[in-house]
Amino acid sequence: MAKAIMIQGAGSNVGKSMLVAGIARALTQRGLSVAPFKPQNMSNNAAVTTDGGEIGRAQALQARACGRAPHTDMNPVLLKPETDVGAQVVVHGKRVATMKARDYGKTKATLLPAVMESFHRLAQSADIVVIEGAGSPAEINLRTGDIANMGFAEEAGVPVVLVGDIDRGGVIAQIVGTHTVLPEVDRARIKGFAVNKFRGDASLFDEGARAIADLTGWTNLGTIPWFDLAHRLPAEDVMDITSRGTGRVKIVVPRLSRIANFDDLDPLAAEADVTVEIVEAGRPLPADADLVILPGTKSTIGDLVYLRAQGWDIDIAAHVRRGGHVLGICGGYQMLGQWINDPDGIEGHAGRHAGLGLLDIETDMTPEKRVTEVTARDLASGTEVQAYEIHIGRTTGPDCARAWLDIAGDRDGAASADGRVMGCYLHGLFAADAFRASYLARFGITGGLGDFEGGVEVALDALAAHMERHMDLEALLTIAQEIEF
CATH class of the missing domain: 3.40.50.880 (Class I glutamine amidotransferase (GATase) domain)
Incomplete structure (x- = not known):
């Protein structure tokens, strides 16, 4: 039976997509069958899948990291912004509507069955599913009907690792603040945290990491330095x-x-x-x-x-x-x-x-x-x-x-x-x-x-080694839980 773990962010653009790709490649190199999954993505950078649909480009890269062909099940809901207030809604790889943000907010909960259908189908082909959240669970104003972060995690029964971005500053407040604003049921679902994009000697943040662990009770999975080959991977x-x-x-x-x-x-x-x-x-x-x-x-x-x-x-x-x-x-x-x-x-x-x-x-x-x-x-x-x-x-x-x-x-x-x-x-x-x-x-x-494509493979292998060196993947595998169908 497959296990699953979900990587959520303490904010947008904390590096979730790249971390999932690195974790996926590292676990694949360990001999596990790994599948990436993102229940809802918002991006105009899309990829075509083998089953004739489209998903976020990040999920296609994560599929590549796993040695899999990209499939619409890896990103069942894709939002492609067309205006400041509206987006094209793609479900299972096909355009179903164009909606204003307010209308989509009322509709998104109805897409949860489609999300779960893809998740369960994907899990049947893997030893572990590494899931990427969207934005941040701290946006508690969006919690009702959520399918991207805690709403999905609750429905699927998967544990969460929260990632903060130290490069933008205030990472202790990012992570501890998320702990503070979340309702208890969501807070309890988070089992660990990691700090991403550190520049310099990562040991200088040891005291900060201990403070986060003390204030939240979550397991510290590591302080991850800036990855220098990030520019070789699609943004x-x-x-x-x-x-x-x-x-x-x-x-x-x-x-x-x-x-x-x-x-x-x-x-x-x-x-x-x-x-x-x-x-x-x-x-x-x-x-x-x-x-x-x-x-x-x-x-x-x-x-x-x-x-x-x-x-x-x-x-x-x-x-x-x-x-x-x-x-x-x-x-x-x-x-x-x-x-x-x-x-x-x-x-x-x-x-x-x-x-x-x-x-x-x-x-x-x-x-x-x-x-x-x-x-x-x-x-x-x-x-x-x-x-x-x-x-x-x-x-x-x-x-x-x-x-x-x-x-x-x-x-x-x-x-x-x-x-x-x-x-x-x-x-x-x-x-x-x-x-x-x-x-x-x-x-x-x-x-x-x-060889451009060969350079992408080199970057993915280097990213996997980066994750093995700086993130506690053994603890992550221990946190992962078996999926109940």
Whole structure:
């Protein structure tokens, strides 16, 4: 019978996703069959699963850490924010509705059976399920109907380890404060704690850890130092994407308000000769850019308005006039066209919206969502890529005659006559080493990184060793409890 343990955070972005990946890889290396699980996730960084759905990118990385293919059971409820007050609701990998936060708050409890169905099905294939919470259980105003933290833990009967983030300061207050505000039934479910992201000599926090243990009665599972290879693993939270590199080729990326699947940038940022600069709102796009990438977005029309509000449309037009290159991926591809037609108001206000006009194409928004893994061939270089699509909308127009990708005989993408403006729907292109090398060669980069995916595996192994060294995994396994069906 499988065991389970749940990692919850004393706040958002304390490093839960990475800790679960590290624990999962470490326990897998010990010979256990491990499965990751997150009952509810909120992220626009999604991955396509083997069963044709989508889950949070962090759960796909955790599945990889376990040596498993990603499956929708690993993240049965995924919320993909589309506006400041609403999100697309994905259940078992499929879009079921778009809801405002207030409406979802009233509905979420009805999704608990779907969550438990996935959890129990997953547990049948594992020795241990390592579960990731969302946000913090200290948000007691959200406790009623909760399916992400203590509500799930109570229903599933699983023990909890609480993680705090010392890098942001106040970690004793984070953890002890959570102990204080939780109702007794939830407080009793927490059996241990860990402190994450320590910089320097971790023994300097020994007294602080003892204070937390004395004040809460919870077992100290360790003070975990900052993991230096974290940048080699996909980030889940948009707040984690930063400018990286000091290479001579500058790739500029405007941070859209609903940026999605931003791990497309990771292989480029890992290249020694490349600088990836993320441009924040209110700043102009640098005039010395070699390439501007318009990334994916969960709200193409909304982010097109946002892009114009920053003046980035003017910057991009000037960049093209100077001879610069532009690449649009998914929603960014749609933005490059002449028009985006949304007659049914799928993305908000119904109507016909002017694009950036850099490609002679237009996109019709349709309710059907394409979620699939594909094998594609770059027509220019002949290189093959394993990629994926997650989008609504169909794009057509004269520049599609210069499609530059072949997918089983079908063409994808479009390009301007001079080839300096290009777009496509495929995510994950740059993870393919041969394609990335071919694409960067047009900017004078030769050689390059080489095996990007191998580097991810190296980082996961290093993360597992990091967890073995700094977290008491024996105590964690002792805390884990058998799942009752």
